[in-house]
Amino acid sequence: MNIAFSFSFFHHTTFIQSYISKITMKLLKFPYLVQQKIIDLIEFQNLLVLSFCSKRTKVLIQSLQRYRWKDIKFVKYSLDEKDKICVRVRSENIDECIFLSPTTLEDTVITSMDVLHPRYFGNQYLYDREEKQLVVQGIHDFLYELFGSSIDYEVDSTENKLPPSLKNIDRTCIKVPENTTAEELETCFVASPNQEYIEIDGQCYGILSTNSVIYGVQHLRVCFEGDHGDEILLRFRGNRLQFHATTFHDSTICQFLKEWKSNRGFQNLNSLVINSFDYKNYVAAELLKDMDVKQLDKIEHTLCVTWRMSISYPSNVMFGYFPPKSFPSELTSRDYLIRDGDGEKASVSIEDHNVRFALWNGNSCEMEIINS
Known part of the structure; x- marks a missing residue:
């Protein structure tokens, strides 16, 4: 296949006029x-498009x-x-985006090697709306x-x-469409079951299966006002779990603490954060009752535990500032539990x-002692 592209040269005449001469070169020759x-x-973006x-x-x-990549x-x-698609490629020195907008194109067949339709406007490409899934799959592959x-x-x-x-997807963030069932949501992760980070914004109808890959993700962030928080917490098998605007039954919090403490x-799990905003108020004395809670020896001391929770890569950041893939979190408390069997401690x-x-x-x- 001959790959042709054009260079434009400006030639100045004695009348200070210019014109553009287009020269076609067969790159592969x-x-x-x-x-x-x-x-x-x-440039990088043109090179990326040329590779298609x-x-x-x-x-x-x-x-x-x-070497460049x-x-x-x-x-x-x-x-x-x-239905717009943005493909962003990022490194310390590269921040490039390819934008694709939907259209209805007659007699267009899009394959994994022909994912971009030749109609091109500015820095935006057109693709057949009816072939969106095939286009996204083709670009990613x-x-x-x-x-x-x-x-x-x-x-x-x-x-x-x-x-x-x-x-081969490592991270997924989904704003759950209305009327989505639990089974439909789970299909999004079938091809990449072992992900580092999943973020779910919105709730689905029904209950996720007990062996759902969502429960096994390393870092899970859940944002919804529904009542699925209890089942997600009790079935979670990953490292870090964070809830926003989600309410829980007191019995669920107690069950979680008892199962962890008894080593069952x-x-x-390394960290759990629940922020129910104004939807629910939790009373420590009731939830920690009969938990054999320990406290630091010195009353003037408290313990600050810090960690990093994964986040979605930000879309808009200043060039030269590489977007973080995690965000710091912390817990400050004098109270802690000791797990049966191995003596592991948790604030x-x-x-x-x-x-x-x-x-x-x-x-x-990380741990540090700070004065109260």
Whole structure:
């Protein structure tokens, strides 16, 4: 396949007039060193788009530009309610986006190697709305083959339907559409069951299966006002769990603490944060009753446990400032529990609308004594 692109040259006449001369060059016909010089002059986004032209072009660019892409940290696919797609590629020195807008194109067949329709306006491409899932899948498969498995791949969906289930995804953020069932929500994670971070904003109808991959994610953030918090907490098998605007029955909090303390569950859990806002008020004396709560020896001391909770990669940040993949959290309390069997200690804080729980020696946890 011949890959052609144009360079524009400005020529000034004695009348200070200019015109543009377009020269077509067949890139794949040039010697290797000439190809390298040409490709080195192409900006990252144009180079990325050029790699979509054919398999030969992709292999060529991949071999010549490996040094430029070795520092890429993540690729983020943002899908919004207007069916627009944003593909963001980010490293310390690269911040590039490809935008795709939906349209209805007659007689258009989109395959995994032909994911971008040739109609191009500014920095935005058009794609067939009816083939959205195939387009997203094709772009992701292509970029994964291009960049490899050493970087993060994230899906961030705020659209009116659930995003496609993609392989090799590390992080997923979903604003759950109305009338979504638990079974439908679970299908989003079938192709990538072992993710680092999942964020669910909104509730679904029905109950997730007991072996749902959502319960096994390393870091889970849940944002909804529904009543599914109890089942998610008691079935969670991951490392860090955080709830926003979610209410819990007091009996659920007590059951969680008792199961952890008796070493009958939550062996993988390092931290739990519940913020019910104004929807629920928790009373420490009632929830910690009969829990054999310990306190620090010196009354003037309190314990601050810190850790980092994963977050979605921010979409809009200043260039030169690399977006963080986690955010610091902390718990300050004099109260703690000791787990039966192994003597593991965990601080616990229950006040107003908040419940916090964190292991002293959990992964990424730090301890410090501060004066009260």
